[in-house]
Amino acid sequence: MRKRKRLRDAERLGSVLARDKGVGKIIEGAYGPVPPATWEEAVGSRIARRTRPKRLVKGTLFVVASSAAWAQELSLLSENIISALATKVPSVRQLRFEVGDVEPLAEPRGRLVPAPPKAPLPATLSVALSHVSDDELRASIQDAASRNLGFEYAAMNARERENARRRRRAPI
Numbered sequence: 001m002r003k004r005k006r007l008r009d010a011e012r013l014g015s016v017l018a019r020d021k022g023v024g025k026i027i028e029g030a031y032g033p034v035p036p037a038t039w040e041e042a043v044g045s046r047i048a049r050r051t052r053p054k055r056l057v058k059g060t061l062f063v064v065a066s067s068a069a070w071a072q073e074l075s076l077l078s079e080n081i082i083s084a085l086a087t088k089v090p091s092v093r094q095l096r097f098e099v100g101d102v103e104p105l106a107e108p109r110g111r112l113v114p115a116p117p118k119a120p121l122p123a124t125l126s127v128a129l130s131h132v133s134d135d136e137l138r139a140s141i142q143d144a145a146s147r148n149l150g151f152e153y154a155a156m157n158a159r160e161r162e163n164a165r166r167r168r169r170a171p172i
Helices: 013-019 021-028 036-043 068-076 078-085 123-129 135-169
Strands: 051-057 060-065 094-099
Touching (some): 036 078, 068 094, 078 094
16 A cells, blocks of 8 residues: 655645746746836836846845945845835845846836926916925926926827817818
8 A cells, every 4th residue: 555645745846946947037037026117116216227136035035236336235225125125025025136237128117208398387386486485495396397387288289289180181
């Protein structure tokens, strides 16, 4: 009579998969264990351009940094990065940084549309902003409002151009 293997004698799936070197690449995906958007959200665009999550092993996320200086600085920020990743990748408990080549991502990130010129602010907004006592804050708000109005005006002009083009094509 054959002896049946007991459950505690069963080999863990992780150890079986660890023997096959090609499986890790399939599990981690094309960009590593953390999706690029999640990584950029956690560390910011500036850091994301210079780093790539490489692999996740037993709660330790190995990250490739473009230089030793970046690796050193980011190791000091590792607690903040782990807390930012906690909601999306809760299995990350520790970070290890390595120096290596950081390939640019194949897919573009961020805004692809060039920013339109700033638009002048309406008088009512200018009066309201004059009550802001902090000069730096006031300038920041004015800049943001002017850029936002520029985008709105650019979108409005594009719609108006499209409507005019349709009217020209319409049969009489």
